[in-house]
Amino acid sequence: MFYVYRFLNKDLKVIYIGRTVDIKARMTQHFGKGGHLPKECYESVHRVDFLEFKTKNDMKIKELYYIGKYRPMYNTVDNHAVSFEMNELQDVWVTYSKEDIGKRLFGDSDELSKKQDFITHLKRENQELEKQLRLLKQGVFLELEKSRNQVKTLKKELSFLKQEKEMALESLRDMKQKIVLLNPFKKDSRLVSYERMVDLLVREPDMVGLRVVEGEVTTMLKLSGLEVHALTGLNTSEQHTIVLDSPNQNREMKDAFNPHILRFEEVSEAYTCDHWRPTFKCKPYKKGA
Structure with missing residues (x-):
């Protein structure tokens, strides 16, 4: 109306x-x-x-x-x-x-006053709700910022883990390559006892390879031509001694594998392979000899 x-x-x-x-x-x-x-x-x-x-x-x-x-x-x-x-x-x-x-x-006036009071109450409640809404928005913003920082931290940690993973994969690839190099040696070789090794050294001085123990570390040595290569590591408790001599004493070699009088306190097993042609002369050696 x-x-x-x-x-x-x-x-x-x-x-x-x-x-x-x-x-x-x-x-x-x-x-x-x-x-x-x-x-x-x-x-x-x-x-x-x-x-x-x-x-x-x-x-x-x-x-x-x-x-x-x-x-x-x-x-x-x-x-x-x-x-x-x-x-x-x-x-x-x-x-x-x-x-x-x-x-x-x-x-009546009392009823009108009650209605006005109720309206005032609603206005105050509305103001309080608006205040709480503002605080809630601020809290949500802070939580969002905190979550963003956590995401950044997680991304950094993930990047670090990826780098560690790449390093581990690289190490694994190196180990696989070493295994690949070792497999032919195992395939074309046969394991013999210490007594058999001594016999081989007497009758066939052109030895191919030795498994040498130094303390608790066992190293597989491959003798090929004028070089000596470390192939793998194993553990053993047997204790024997052998000395390697070389006519090529003036040849510069790595200290760790210098064939000029290499002395190992513990030698347990020897490997041979028919198709290798080493030039090193090997003979058994005993302490005090």
Whole structure:
């Protein structure tokens, strides 16, 4: 619905005319804390009248007409005289005294006060919820930043683990290559006892390879031409001694495998292979000899 309302003082003089689409809400604004008129106006109000209309244009026309007719002192807009009269008999004003307006429009004063208190309570709750929402957003932002930092740390750790994995794979590839080099030696060789090794050294001095023990470390030596190569490591508890001599004493070799008088305190087994052609001369050696 659409409404035109007017305020009258105790002399029943019209002091203000307005329009609204919700008469209860507008009266609440005027006589609550949201009124836009001067305080003196509300204190002068003795009676409130209003008309109902079905269309918005009817409401606007009637408002302008009555403002022009009564020239209310608190209407500062469109307060101009009109040069014609309308049929006012069709207008049925609903009248409320100032004392009754609260009860008839909104209930008694206590009920109105309760409603206003409830509205105030809702506003405070809304403010508190907005505050909590802001704090929640800040907390979410902090947690998100913390998660991002954790992701960065995990990425660094993952990168480090990948590097370690690559190093381990590289070491594994090296071990596989050594195994590949060792396999032909094992395939074309046969394991003999220490006594058999001594016999071989006496009858066939061109030895091919030795498994030599130094302390707890066992090293497989491959004698090929003028070079000696370490192939693998094993453990043994047998204790024997052998010396390797070479006619190529002036040849520069690695210290660890210099064939010029290599002395090993523990030798357990010997390997031979028919297709190798070493030039080293090997003979058994005993401590104190």
